[in-house]
Amino acid sequence: MAARRGEPKKSDVPFDYQATKQEYMKTIKKQADVRPWLQSELKSVIADIKMANGKSSELTQTYETFVSDDQERGILILRRDKSPTIIEVVSAEDSFDLFVEVHQATGHGGRDKMLQNMRQKYHVSEVCLKIFLDLCNVCRTNKKVNPEKNIHHTVIVDLLDFCATPEETDGDFGHVLIYKFKWSGFTLLRPISSTNFEKDIALELLNIFLDFGPPAKIVVDISRLSLFQSVIVQIMSLSCDFSVLVEYNVNEDPTKYCIKDSIQNWIDVNGTGKGWATMCHLLQWKINKSKSIEQSIHVKDDCPHSAHFK
Template sequence: MANPTECDLEAYFREELLKRYALKKSVLLPKEQYNKIIAELTATDTSAKKTPHEYYLLKKYEVLKCGEVLKLIRRRNTNEEPIYFAKLEDTYDIIKHAHIATGHGGRNKMVKELTKKYANITHDTISIYKSLCIECQRKRKRPTTKGTVVRPILTKNFGSRSQVDLVDMQSMKQDHLTKFCVLRPLTSKRAAEVAYQLLDIFLLLGAPEILQSDNGSEFTASVITELKLLWPDLVMVHGKPRHPQNQGSVERANCDIKDMLVAWLGDNQTTDWVVGLKFVQFQKNSSYHSGIKRSPFAALFGSDAKVEPPVEPISVEPPSVEPTAVEPPVEPTAVEPPSVKPTSVEPPAVESPSVEPVSVEPPSIEPPAVEQPSVEPTSPLSVRQNNIISQRKRVYEAKLSQAERMVKRSRRIMDRGNVGNNVTIPIPMVDRSRGDPRNIMGMIVDIDENDNYTIAVKSGILSGKYTRNQFDLCTYELYSEDDVTTDRIVSLRSAVQQESKSGGQGFAKCNCAGSKRCQTNRCKCFKLKVKCNSRCHSSLHCENKAML
């Protein structure tokens, strides 16, 4: 079966309207009902006594005679333009005419256009037609789906997974469990400099089991992969091109860091962002994180960070020493000893039993040896270790709870796709030309056990798997198995280029010079059989320009 013809779409549209009319007899008027109302109105005798139903018809409708044809219109006052009631069977052609007249306009545009002449074209009827228009499906803007996720990434141990990204010439690494981030300023995006900073961070905190990044050249270069020579167990994974949701955690942290850095520069009246980056790193790690229900510092080290700058405690210590120097007022109490002079007899009393304590001292040494085992459970190191284990366990529980909420919300927003469903896939700007639509239509041909979808389009099966939040389901099935190709694999850009009316992604321009420019295959535009444009050879005139 080829693409649905106009007759197929009209039949499907009419069938949907009849279903709605059967459920609720509203303003939609099938042909039989339309003719019946006209017959009742024409048969009504204005002088005779009327029934309540006839009064209702006369108050709402009016019959307009156009030659030999009777039209049903809304009751009007003098000198008003007639507003017609459309038959259900004619609704498709009426909406189609208005849709093309508004340039495939949206619902509100079409409502304004149709209400000028028709009284019973509803919003629901217009929405049904728009869902059957293939061009509207291709060009529609995708609704925002914030907070939706298909399969959240969960880690149980520190260092299991780290995410790295570049933000306006600054490098950022974040541990996925504790959300602890390390910020490093860079002078460029060269892979060698990024590798040097990663090496420094790994030698400080240890290399993670998995290092996740995007597909930037600074992360995919060979100098980065050479880090595996030092850490053979290090696994490097890269997200899908132009899909930052693959590492949404670090992308969200990037936004916070930008805002915090701007605020720090404003508070300190400076442009030295390299210095501010250190303060922002401390502020970010010591502040509360809603995802893990504590600060990243506490999740990593088992206790909250000291919020005060380290200079303040040092300056506070001298005053604490001064009181001890002032406490010699105890010296006046030295006056008391004269009154306690009888206690001077104590030394000889102590001298005589001084030998006895020597025999008593050995038992006094034994208790410390017995107390040592009891000190081990309360040692600061063991307490800190227990706090770290407890904090990270609670962090994992908080992230698990957050992941369950996100998945539940995503399933409520996004319905699961089935094999055979029609879908629209957004096309990134870099993969389409200015004359191409925003979306490409396809059909689901396979779903694996991880809910990853394989989608086929006219030119073939799109390379890679798609998750549910990367496409939208069509309301109606406009493509069938015969409309897509499943015997070859193509990239998204190639698929768009083959369906494009303007040649697909890319903007050809030339810099030809000379009096005979743009007349041979040496000219890029002439070779591609396209006309030169305003970007070619400084907008100078040539023989290959379109003449108006």
């Protein structure tokens, strides 16, 4: 395959090649079992097959190798009995450019259309393909959201940082995840570990999705866009049938400043950050039973709790 085969020309669709590739490479490295292998593992398998010198093994029964036309690299192919077709095994990293090429050639086709296009020549990881499709900025932008669900299934997500000084952290907790239903103003607060930051966010969001159902769309601060895109990809890589669009919020939600001030005042009064992670749950109840904090424009008379659950 030619290097950077999928990098779009200026006349192509506005696909963000560099940003998508960077996020893709970061995401695949976090997958516990990406097959076909990463480039380093693929090279090791090719070397093992060559050292086998024709001796039968699990690897040699499934794969074989040959040298590329330019004699610069070994190529791993699937062994197909009585079939002249060569199916090249493509590493997770090299798959990105192949995905871009096929995705654009099929008019931003989905999983099945892309696999049908590739399977006669290439063997790729479906896990990697799903990661790529979830990250495609063109598909995210063009994704249709049911107008009725646009209000009732849009949430605003943000993070508060209390890691500036050790005195403000509560043990391992240094951040607060804010999850606000746009239509009702109902807000969830979740303390987040600083040690397993991204993993903890993914776990808390997954728990919320399982309890309340996944939203059609979440909007985040633009500085957090890449983080939450990566988190949503991790969640959607599970067997759960979730499809969540991530967009950035042009206007900041004022609720987060009320929450940050409340937690900061608690820290100042107590002279320590110890205990604010528990206090977040009490603050959540206060917010959802109050009309004093900025509420959704769609709910005028009820407090968020009453509006959400009536």
